[in-house]
Amino acid sequence: MISKAIDPAGLADLSAMAGLSVKDANKAKVAALLVAMRSGVMRRAELLPVESPPALVFDAR
């Protein structure tokens, strides 16, 4: 699954919706990290059966 690079300026609408002001100096790093995290996770998640569930209720037992 593709994770395309995003224009740091493109974070504006999303962060405005959340009422969050991303620091100007951070925008490029945040944009890069979001893409890196998504592609890193998808690389593994794509290999799972579609019915494979999340560990949302976490129990180490």
Next chain:
Amino acid sequence: MGDLLTLDVTGAAKAILSGSLSPIDLTEHMLERILLIDPQLKAYVEVLSDEARAAARQADVEIRSGRYRGPLHGVPVAIKELYDVRGVRTRSGSKVRDDYAADADAAVVEKLREAGAVILGTTTTYEFAFGFDSPPTRNAWSIDHIPSGSTGGAAAAVAAGMCLAGIGSDSGGSIRTPAAANGIAGIKPTYGRVSKRGITVVSWSLDHPAPMGKCVRDLAILLKIMSGVDSHDPSTKDVPVPDYTKALDGDVRGVRIGLPTNYFFDDIQPAVANALNAAVKRLDKLGAIIVPIAVPGIDGIVDAWLPIALAEAAVYHQQSLRGKADLYGEDVRMLLEAGELTLATTYINAQRVRFAWIAALRETMQAIDVIITPTLPNTAMKVGETISKISSRHETVFEVSARFCAPFNMAGLPAASIPCGFAPDGLPIGLQIVGKPFDEAMVLRVGHAFENDTDYHLKRPSLRGLIG
């Protein structure tokens, strides 16, 4: 008074119980030592001299009148600044919390006080425990190196003899990596074993309160006291807490130790590889059964750990990221901003990867009792160094520190780090021992047997450059 550098909880408890050492003298010597060393090592945020002296006097009176509470009675410990300590300003390493002072102790601090421990002070952490360093603290073995983190203050304090035990937390390795980097022992218990009440949240599903000490027996004592279900922390489990010291018989004959054939020995420093190979040989000689295992599904687990950590943290910081954003350090603010904007599908997929990892690990561990790995691929990094270079692999401090530890936060399994050697430059190396859920006793048993047969845990830093 013996040598404070080598004195451990076990030794102090014996001396206190026999009357050859008073909690008052011990605490006074610790405070003197902090005055001498900490201006250079910078492990403490706040030293609670008056409170510590009062607690030591109370312990002395109680013990003299036959009301001995146990092996922590009168023993000085340090607490990571992430924990609430009643009436003490605990900033979690951040200007965001400059004015925060708790009106109640964290659950673990309550338990330590009930056990008679003397709280010496609070120790450094990275801002909100969001990094694998604990500035401005330096490594106890080399002033030019970082202590690792984010419980680096407590680790350096234990290693330098400025307290007998340290209490911290581990969300991706923050007990185990500073323990390894400072040549001491630390154990992250099973998720749900110890209450998180009163500890600043890093990430709800990854955070583990945890102890550090000079030896495995000290960890056994501390963990027994810290553990137990807490009705105010729904993540804790009502699982019996054994007397961990009873597991420390020095015998590992027949214990099945899984030795990974993949991932955990890729791109590690030669000194780390040598120390681990020697540790494996030693455990084999002690009668353990070494079982080569391919750890399934490990690749990409750290990739899944990061969005879970950041998204959960962003929720915890949601209000202050709006009202006090300028008070955050730039790097932490950036991570939280990324956490807030992480797609829900990225978070859920990360949790799906986590579920599959837990299932695969559970299957693998059916045939073994523990897994051993290096705690870190490298020894402590230099202050100011931002990129680790091992072979052709270049990683940030974050990446290299999380590589071997964070997978076991994802699985919630108990994992300890104990000293297993030194690099040619004198920096310590840690051995990670990972157990089955709620079987900390086996982790400690293996660690103790290794300690019994080696002297790495007895070696102490020269403190060159710290004491004139």
